Amino acid sequence: MPAAVQTQNPTAPQQEKRRAALSSVLAAAGVTALKLITGLITGSLGMLSEAAHSGLDLAAAGITLFSVHVSDKPADEDHNFGHGKIENLSAFVEIFLMGASCFWIVFEAVKRLIHPIDIRHSIWPFLVLLVSIAVDYGRSRHLFRVAKESGSQALEADAVHFSTDIWSSVAVLLGLAAAWIGERYDILWLHRADPVAALLVSVIILQVSYRLARRTLDALMDATPAETRHELMQAIAHVPDVLSVDQVRVRQAGPEYFVDLTLALDRNLTFQRAEQVTRGARAAVQRILPGADIDINTVPTATESESVFDRVKAVAARRNLGIHDLSVREISGRLHIELHLEVPEVMRLRAAHDLVTSLETEMRREEPRIDSILTHIESEPTTIEHTDEVARDSLLERGLRRAAQDFPQILDIHEVLITRTGDHLQINCHCTLPDDLPMAEVHRIITEVESIMKRQHPEVTRVLIHPEPATDNER
Structure with a gap:
């Protein structure tokens, strides 16, 4: 105005x-x-x-x-x-x-x-x-x-x-x-x-x-009263996931307050969670200085409780790269890493290899105990595939249900969908498992069912199974 x-x-x-x-x-x-x-x-x-x-x-x-x-x-x-x-x-x-x-x-x-x-x-x-x-x-x-x-x-x-x-x-x-x-x-x-x-x-x-x-x-001179600064730091420090309050600056112009904050946050927080934390810090300041104009700067910070998994993921996150299937083995006090790295499907091999080399070098600097890193390079789809839904195939569906019968933990198979993309045949389905089943066991069962289907039906190139807790299907 x-x-x-x-x-x-x-x-x-x-x-x-x-x-x-x-x-x-x-x-x-x-x-x-x-x-x-x-x-x-x-x-x-x-x-x-x-x-x-x-x-x-x-x-x-x-x-x-x-x-x-x-x-x-x-x-x-x-x-x-x-x-x-x-x-x-x-x-x-x-x-x-x-x-x-x-x-x-x-x-x-x-x-x-x-x-x-x-x-x-x-x-x-x-x-x-x-x-x-x-x-x-x-x-x-x-x-x-x-x-x-x-x-x-x-x-x-x-x-x-x-x-x-x-x-x-x-x-x-x-x-x-x-x-x-x-x-x-x-x-x-x-x-x-x-x-x-x-x-x-x-x-x-x-x-x-x-x-x-x-x-x-x-x-x-934009002096901040010691009691106001202390009160602000105490209030912000109680916001969940704030590791430390590195800087608090307050200036007053007439009735208006302007507050600059620098907060240390766990570097493995997601963007969404970091935004929630800053909103919490902003609300804490507003309770003390209502109507204040607040500017918050966050600093990704390594914590003492970080595991080697956290450190490896942090290196990938800094490069804005996606990794999955990360595993770590320790042999004679040295760590051996295996991971899958997602790169754009249009990237050339030379560029992908250089990217992996620099990524592995940075991971070794982050965690000196790493002895070897094996990186599986996977292409990340960047184009939309045109897929046709195949009419219900009773043979494939019966084969899927027979494979599931070998695992008593699987309570139900439902929402079976069979699609074809070019020469590739894919089966998607949902399965019901007990609520308290550990995720490691869930992953093992699903992986074995997928392997059985591919062995018994070579024409199937991909099987994707989505696990659901039993109580979710009771509603």
Whole structure:
């Protein structure tokens, strides 16, 4: 969606953010005007410092309103990660303004401590400060709520800033009260309570500025909080089939999080299983950082529990080659490998032999105990054969059932199909076997039945038998 359209039709969270920022600007403007007028009338430095503080609140609220508008723009060709960083920059400007006001307040306070100035006492400063405390309390709670719902750092910084205004207003209130008591009862040291209160306000501003500065610098430098990183690594490590979490990188741009992960996975996992694992890792991150943009890189990794079968298959998988009928024998501590390798039927012998040679060399590097490798090269069909179904051949079907009778484990023969491709005759069928029969025994029985049929019926070039568990045929 284009930025202009999104600005005209903002979503509900964006509207709430902008309303909160706008209400903060209006409240800051009203409180600043009241404090400034009261400070000028009474001559209270504490009140004037509060007016300066509220003026900074107004400037900060204005900057926040601007940054909230800009940060909601979607990513574009020039800003691939969106515009959220503008919120961090607005906080940086706010920190600069707060620091400048502190220097002015401290300078004036020290000057008045050396050369005291009489304050014109009135009920108005007390009323204005009480109103300011009430307004700051209301808007800080509102900003905290919206910041939590929207994940806006700019609104959260404003909320923290305005909540400290309450304490600075209380400090000035106590300073004015102490100065009034000092004048009424002629207690000289209390006459300096007003500039002391101003110094307290500057201390509060500096404390807030320091916290905001740390948060802003961390955000601008893409720092990842240690607790967040630890929590992410713990959550991802519990995803099944994740061997290790090699890298976690998190960057924040406004309310948006961008997470880069590097995960070590068993190199023998299938593509489908690897995809399931990455989906699980993505879900684990989303539970901690909802809505995060997540990029996951997986690294195929050898495990200590790998068998020689796994290592040989891994070498073939790296070449995207299919192997089957893999067998391993150990003689005098050395391994002898036999396997069937599938190559395209149009590949020439020279190319196939070179491929096998390089494959066997890589397997020996992977497993030094290998002494010999015998590779049976098989052509992998790449063309569709035109096959005709042969009418039921009772002689062949009876021969098949007689061969099956020699094996009591075979409970049933069904779905017999006889086809012819050119001069090649093929028999396909399904057989029922006990559920708990080991696969090694299943393979032996099927292979023997196929061999019997080929010996007794030489015209049959291929027999394929699909085994099924007994309970599957009971349904």
